[in-house]
Amino acid sequence: MKAAVFHKMGDISFDTVPDPKLEAPDDIILRITTTCICGSDLHIYDGFIPQLADMVVGHEFMGIVEEVGPEVRKIKKGGRVVVPFTIACGNCFFCQQGFHANCEHSNTKNYGPRGDLMKEKGGALFGYTDLYGGYDGGQAQFVRVPRANVGPVVIPDGLEDEQVVFLTDIFPTGWSAVKWGKVKPGDTVVIFGSGPVGLMAQKSAWLHGAERVIAVDPLEYRLNKAKTVNDVDVLNSEDDDLIQKIYDMTDGRGADVAIDAVGMEANRTFFEKAKAVINVEKGTAKVIDLCTQAVRRSGTISVVGVYGSPYDNFPIHRIFDKGLTMQFGQAQAIMYIDQCFEMVRQGKVVLDDIITHRLPLSKVSDAYDMFKNKTDDCVKVILKPGLDN
Numbered sequence: 001m002k003a004a005v006f007h008k009m010g011d012i013s014f015d016t017v018p019d020p021k022l023e024a025p026d027d028i029i030l031r032i033t034t035t036c037i038c039g040s041d042l043h044i045y046d047g048f049i050p051q052l053a054d055m056v057v058g059h060e061f062m063g064i065v066e067e068v069g070p071e072v073r074k075i076k077k078g079g080r081v082v083v084p085f086t087i088a089c090g091n092c093f094f095c096q097q098g099f100h101a102n103c104e105h106s107n108t109k110n111y112g113p114r115g116d117l118m119k120e121k122g123g124a125l126f127g128y129t130d131l132y133g134g135y136d137g138g139q140a141q142f143v144r145v146p147r148a149n150v151g152p153v154v155i156p157d158g159l160e161d162e163q164v165v166f167l168t169d170i171f172p173t174g175w176s177a178v179k180w181g182k183v184k185p186g187d188t189v190v191i192f193g194s195g196p197v198g199l200m201a202q203k204s205a206w207l208h209g210a211e212r213v214i215a216v217d218p219l220e221y222r223l224n225k226a227k228t229v230n231d232v233d234v235l236n237s238e239d240d241d242l243i244q245k246i247y248d249m250t251d252g253r254g255a256d257v258a259i260d261a262v263g264m265e266a267n268r269t270f271f272e273k274a275k276a277v278i279n280v281e282k283g284t285a286k287v288i289d290l291c292t293q294a295v296r297r298s299g300t301i302s303v304v305g306v307y308g309s310p311y312d313n314f315p316i317h318r319i320f321d322k323g324l325t326m327q328f329g330q331a332q333a334i335m336y337i338d339q340c341f342e343m344v345r346q347g348k349v350v351l352d353d354i355i356t357h358r359l360p361l362s363k364v365s366d367a368y369d370m371f372k373n374k375t376d377d378c379v380k381v382i383l384k385p386g387l388d389n
């Protein structure tokens with residue numbers, strides 16, 4: 001089959017690889033109809049999350065079930081499913097509490113309680129490096145989906161791929177961000193990052209009754225997208241008065257909830273990059289710092305942007321002084337996918353209005369380049385293996 005293969009930093013190509021096969025009795029094989037590139041894929045592409053061997057990448061996908069193992073119960077051959085990005089057993093201590101990204105059984109080689117830099121990581125993710133289980137991803141014509149009784153959700157006829165494909169990751173991620181922020185009716189929510197995840201967090205904040213949603217991003221075209229599709233207030237992160245403007249919009253207090261939908265690859269000055277080299281840091285925690293400033297005292301910060309490094313000068317003093325609550329981590333995609341699906345099914349939210357590019361899978365190298373460099377006003381790319389036939 002053909003698939004997007006990561007070789008080394010900046011090098012993902014459309015290659016021929018072996019077809020996936022059923023390996024366990026609860027596996028399925030999926031023929032991918034739609035797959036997407038995520039900001040998280042960029043951390044591998046940019047070398048921020050290390051991967052030494054070649055690997056089929058991609059964790060956002062849906063498709064048609066081609067083969068089912070003998071112990072697969074809820075899914076039938078020929079069905080259409082969307083697959084959450086985490087691979088989980090569904091039974092362990094963490095899965096039973098809805099923390100499937102911490103599954104004790106899916107990442108057999110590198111799982112552990114310590115959460116170190118290069119070992120003892122969390123549960124497995126599709127196409128997300130050997131550290132996270134070494135499973136092939138779904139930017140491919142076909143993919144093996146392990147633990148198929150747990151993650152995949154059957155999509156009924158009448159809903160197009162584009163309406164539901166973001167249930168695989170970014171909508172439940174935006175939803176998790178808002179749940180973790182404990183957003184309640186009347187709240188003001190400031191969301192850093194107006195990429196795909198930030199846009200989904202904006203939608204989720206409205207769905208949870210927020211009174212005001214403020215989007216922050218350095219890119220005007222992404223702020224315009226946020227205004228158009230989500231009717232939010234916008235502020236440019238390069239604005240010297242950014243934090244004061246947030247105070248001015250919130251009676252001088254700060255937002256009730258701040259969400260980091262940027263992560264460690266936030267825009268940086270030359271000086272900030274040099275400091276990171278000296279401190280042996282990958283990227284920056286500057287958006288977390290901005291969140292601690294922008295949120296009100298006793299407020300909540302929710303971090304879904306990815307971090308893969310410790311940071312010097314982490315603003316722990318301010319977190320203490322303001323009495324902040326923080327939650328970080330991989331989204332609870334499996335836990336929230338049904339709730340999120342209901343929002344779509346009942347027409348309470350539209351997700352596909354963020355798509356800017358639809359390309360055949362064979363264009364995957366160009367697509368990564370465009371999404372990374374934010375050219376052609378790119379917000380979200382979906383790849384269609386079917387367009388190559």
Ligand SMILES: NC(=O)c1ccc[n+]([C@@H]2O[C@H](COP(=O)([O-])OP(=O)(O)OC[C@H]3O[C@@H](n4cnc5c(N)ncnc54)[C@H](O)[C@@H]3O)[C@@H](O)[C@H]2O)c1
Binds near residue numbers: 041194198218304
């Ligand atoms: N926790 C999870 O389970 C989960 C799931 C999906 C994605 N993510 C992460 O969410 C983050 C965003 O993903 P995405 O797909 O939207 O990626 P993206 O790269 O398209 O979006 C990031 C946005 O942040 C903006 N930005 C850069 N510096 C900024 C700053 N200082 N202030 C405000 N905005 C700034 C960029 O211009 C861009 O629009 C990534 O770190 C990704 O890995 C996490």
Ligand SMILES: [Zn+2]
Binds near residue numbers: 040041085170
């Ligand atoms: Zn993703």
Ligand SMILES: [Zn+2]
Binds near residue numbers: 088089090
């Ligand atoms: Zn588990």
